[in-house]
Structures are given as C-alpha cells and as structure tokens.
Amino acid sequence: MTFEYAPAPESRDIAALKPSYRMFLDGEFVEGTGEPLKTLNPATEEVLTEVSTASIADVDKAVKAAHRAYDRVWSRMPGSERAKYLFRIARMIQERSRELAVLETLDNGKPIKESRDVDVPLAAAHFFHHAGWADKLAYAGYGPDPRPLGVAAQVIPWNFPLLMAAWKIAPALACGNTVVLKPAETTPLTALVLAEICQQADLPPGVVNILPGAGEIGAELVAHPEVHKVAFTGSTEVGKQIQETVAGTAKKLTLELGGKAANIVFDDAALDQAVEGIVNGIFFNQGHVCCAGSRLLVQESIAEELLERLQARIGTLRVGDPMDKNTDVGAINSAAQLARIRELTEIGDAEGAVRWTSSCPLPDKGYFFAPTVFSEVQQAMRIAQEEIFGPVLSVLTFRTPEEAIKKANNTPYGLSAGVWSEKGSRILWATQQLRAGVVWANTFNRFDPVSPFGGYQESGFGREGGRAGLEAYLNV
C-alpha cells in the first residue's frame, strides 16, 4: 500500500455563508440599485450566493458619504484615536480568521492552507502595522504635520480579495482619509465581511464604503469629481485607462499592475532551496500573483539538472479541492481566466517552446489547470513577454551574469525579481542592476507590511506598505 492522504476538507459551514450580501454604504448594509451578481465557487462552478451591486447613483452616494465622514469626523480625529479603530479591526480579523479563510477559499478558489496561513494573517498584520503609524505620522519623514488627502477611491483585484482590501484601506485610514472601495466582480465576499467588521468595530459611518460591481462601477468611482486619491491594483490595460481618466485632475494616483518577473538562478545557488523558491514563485496562488516569478532564468551549466529537479518537485504538488488542507494548487478563479491561460499556452506550443505538464490528476468539474513548464523559451516568444497569470512557468537560460540581467530587464514590466546565489557580492550586484520594485534574494513571494511593494514602468507606480507606502495617502 502507498501513502495516500485521505481527504482533509475544511468545513464549509465555518464560512457562515449567507444567501445574499449587500453593499456597505455610510455605515449600513443597503440594497444596491445595480444588477445583482451571482458569485461562483470556481472549484465546483456552483453559485455561492447573490450580491447586490452598486449603480452609478450609488457611487455618488458613497463618495458623498465618505466626504461627510472625512470632513466631520475622520480628518479631525487625533491619530491616537484613529489607531484604536485600526487595532480593533486587526484584532477582529484575527478573531474571525478561520471564517475569513474559508470564505476566501470558497469565493476565490485558492487552497485553504494559503488563505489560512498567508492571506488572512497578512491582512491583520497590515492593519496592525498601520494602526501603529496613525499617531506617528510626524515621524514618517513627510514633514512635521502631514495632512490626509480626502476621499480615496480604491479598486482591487480578485487574486487576494481580502488582503488587497487591507493593503488599501489600512494606510488610507491611518493617514486620515476615508475610503470607497470596489472589490472585484468575481470575489466580493470577504471585503463585505471586512465591512461587517468595520461596522462592529464602531467605525464612524462613511469612513469605509464597499461597493461591489463590475468594471464600469470602478470607472465611475475613479472618475468621480469629489475623489482626491485613486489607488488601483489590477491589469496594466485597466491601469492605463484609469491614468487617462485621472490625467489633468488634482487626484493623486497609485497603480499596482501586471508583471513578468525574472527569477534568476546562478550556478552556485543552493539548488534544492532554489527549486522550492521557483515552485513557490510561480505556483503560489495558482500563479495568480502580479509579482509571480513567471520567467525562470537559469545559468546554462546547471539548467538541465535544475529542470529535472524542478519537474520532480512539481510532480509532488497536489492539485484539487481548495478546501482540502493538503491541496497545494487550487482552482483558477474564473472560466475567463482559464480560457486566457489555455490560449497563451497554446501560443507557447505554436511558438516552439517545449511544454511539460505535471501528470497530477485534476478534478472533473471546476476550473483547473495543471502546473506547466515551458522550456527552450526565447525572449521573442509571447510566453516570455506577456503575463499569463496562471500556473505556467517559462524557462530561459543564460551564460553570463550580464546576460541574465539584460534578459531580466528586457520587459515592459518591472514589479519583482528573484536572485539565487550563495555568493553575497553577486546578490548585491544583481539587485542593483535589476529594474524591479521588489527583489528577493534566496526566497520569493515573501510579504510583510513593513516592506514597500510596487513597480516600475508598466507595472505601475507608487508603493504600498512601510514608511514609503504612507506617501500615497498624505498630502506631500
């Protein structure tokens, strides 16, 4: 007999799923006047629940409510008082962490072990971190009394629904701004539970408003004349549209967009751990990560050995039911995203790259894509250039360190990069040459509220997290 892991599913009941969810406006849960949407569990394709969405009129109401809250309460409140609310929200996220994790996995398709061990703890950590800043802004390096901006319009993606909401809301509130946030169309649920937490924390009405809806609601929100700050995380295409909308206004803008990160492995790297880092870099969250290490650049002399080890390791990844505690790779978030991944991988075949796919079994229903590696990829191929946003790795080789840097930087993006070497001087040299907002050395996809995150070029601008991240929400 072999060692089969019996199913170890987390209980769905913990999510306390309700038959319907409503938007959060001016401190109340109200029926939106937009067309209600049904949100799916991508692992089963079943409808989870119905969510009421905002209309254009609701956007206006929400912005006005945020404005009132800003003028009357939030901007006047001492930082030490704002901090108390943020600390309270952070603790309540921790208290409801299991519920949030299960709900996130149901709505998004990511494995429960990731929502449990990464998304939810990091969301709480962002609130804790920024709660600490609220009464210390004078020491952040932006002058003796930095002022908030006003109403922040925030639009977030579906890959880390709760975590992105925390990344956006926590610094905005800490700096004294109020918020209107639009979660992604396919993953609105955890943001609405966060709204419930804000309500239970007695956050003054209007300080946080959450409006589910499709892209046009996001467009309406960022275009609203009474918005002072726009923060967007999502695709480069939408980011460009937002930049056009905001151009010529006084609105302050930060964009966190796509990426095509290079993960560079030098021949003196700690091989077994580099393999782990490569796997984590591209298969974490099914590769739905803007900073995913989707281009592996490996030094020629170890390329063959590394690829063998990598494939053996990827073969042990368990793909399937995201609710199972032993699942490593969960479901693709939507049929549309699955179609895009399929399209780009077919292009990879047509371009002549060599496809290898893990032989792991896939569930019969739901949106799943087996971990895939393309080798013999050339810079000129689309799979080396375009963001696939799925569990697909492109492998390129290099001979000299200079060539590695040149290839790594040869992209319109510039969000993240990884360097693997046991030689400290080489790591320092490479990180100085790499044009990326985040460079990891001998690790990948590590996040912490203390370290700023953001990109270059088509990966966007502005930083989130840490001292640098405060700048985006202060009038400096």
Place this chain on the structure above:
Amino acid sequence: MSYGRPRVLPVGHFQDVVRDESSLRRFLHALPGVDQVGLEQRAAGLATRSIKKASKMWAIDTAISMIDLTTLEGSDTPGKVRTLAAKARRPDPGYPDVPAVAAVCVYPDMVETAVTQLSGTGIGVASVATAFPSGRSIREVKLADTRFAVEQGASEVDMVIDRGAFLSGRYWQVFEEIQAVKQACGDAHLKVILETGELAGYDAVRRASWLALLAGGDFIKTSTGKVSPAATLPVTQLMLQAVRDWHAATGEHRGVKPAGGIRTTKDAIKYLVTVHEVAGPDWLTPKLFRFGASSLLNDLLMQRRTQLEGHYSGQDYVTVD
C-alpha cells in the same frame, strides 16, 4: 524490489572522488550549499499536512514497523532488554495485528541477550559501537567494539563518526574509519551516526551525509540521542535529499534514520510525510527508513487504539518498559 547493495562502490560512480584525500575534499566542498531559511520553510510546510482516517492508521502502523526500539543507558539490565524484546515482538498485547518493530537497539554487551530473545522473529538487533556516543577512542578500540557486537550476533551496527576529525577538515580520516568499520561489520548493516547537533550548520550535514554514503554506510543516522538538538525535521529532510540524490546518481537505495527527540505520533507522521514527498514512496519501508526511539512506540500504540476505539486511552493501557 531489491535493496541489496554492492560491497564496493559501483564501477564508474564516484571512483574519482574517493581516489585520494584532496579529491574527496574537493568533492565535498563543491556540493551545492544549503539555504537555511528555505530548508526550514519547506520543513515547516511539510509539517502542516493533515493526515487523517485511513491514511493516519496506515502511517501509525508503518511508523511502528520502522522503529528501532532503543535502550542506551548505563543502567540497562538483561531484564530490561528482555522486556524490550518482548515489546518489540508484540507491541500491543491487546491487538495482535500491530506490526512488530524493525529492530531493538542496545549497547554491545546487551546484544547476546537481545539476540536470544529475538531469534527467528525477523526483528533485527542493532548495536551501537565505535566508542558510542562520543567516538573518542583509538581506531583499534572502535574496530574491536564493532567486531564484538557482530560476534555477539548484531545484525546492524550503529557507529558514530569522529566529529573532531570531520570538523577540523580531516575528511579522509573519517572516510577511512567508516570503511574500516564497514569491513568489520561483515554482513551486518552499517548505520553511520553523523551527530548533526555537533556539526556546524546544514552545509556540514550535507557533506557528512555524502561522506558516509561514499564510505559505504547503508544508513545515515542523525544523532546518538545523547546530544541536543537530536533529530529535527529540516536535518532529516536534508539527509533524505542526500539519499535521493545518491540513488539518482548510482541507482542504489540507502536509508535514513532520525533518532532522538521523536516522541509523538504527530511528529512521526511529519517525518513520514517528509520521506514521502522529499525522497519518494520507495523509502517508505523499514529497509530504508527507521526511527531511533523509545517512548514514541507507546504514543503510537495509544493513538492506534484511539483510532480503533474512538476514544483516548491512558498511559496505563500501554506497557511501561
């Protein structure tokens, strides 16, 4: 599947490495480094696997069958060894279907007693040797120690490496000593204890693992159990990588034995998950993976009863040795 191993290194494999002192040193120092953070992160990840129901039952029985039931105290008596042997044969009198353990592990002077008790059962008798646990003696004494254990009937010998020589870079001396002990073992299987708690860092553990494999050790073992820290999950993961890579290079299977500090079923299952996912399913057999333990067995038996009976039993329901 056969796990037989040739007496000498397979022709063409690593002959150039073990040609002389400097070639051996060059090879060991050219092994890829180990990144501590990454290694420990992977170990922590493997430790979160949730093993339930039928797979837990399978893991418990497999773990029992992999135990080297150990007593290595100055106060050991023939009576204690006889008790241990009885427990090794039938770990839980209430459940005769519980598998026997892999071996009992004793000091050389207790081997005869253990052999008498276990003859014909298929359960091995392992003896520590080579001036265990410190290894601080001259080679003649270490070899005499080994020969005595084997003459008494030990089927397995657990030797300690000369950590002083290893840490000061005298790899050739350690290599020759393992080879000499191997020769003195005759047909007995040799487990080479690296005492990882005394080696400075993971890079040294990797070097020591390869050194022991090159010198002909059938198993590499983490610890004597007399030094803290003893076995850890990251160190065992690293040693499993070594036997996996050895197999990839030579086609031979060699074994790993974590020893010391593994006391609970939960811990044992983490190790089995690590064996399964790092080395592979081939290693999930007592021929290639052992636990050096004493109190672990009772916890496994209690958990086994819990699985079958649906409630926890107490210490009083398992035998105390």
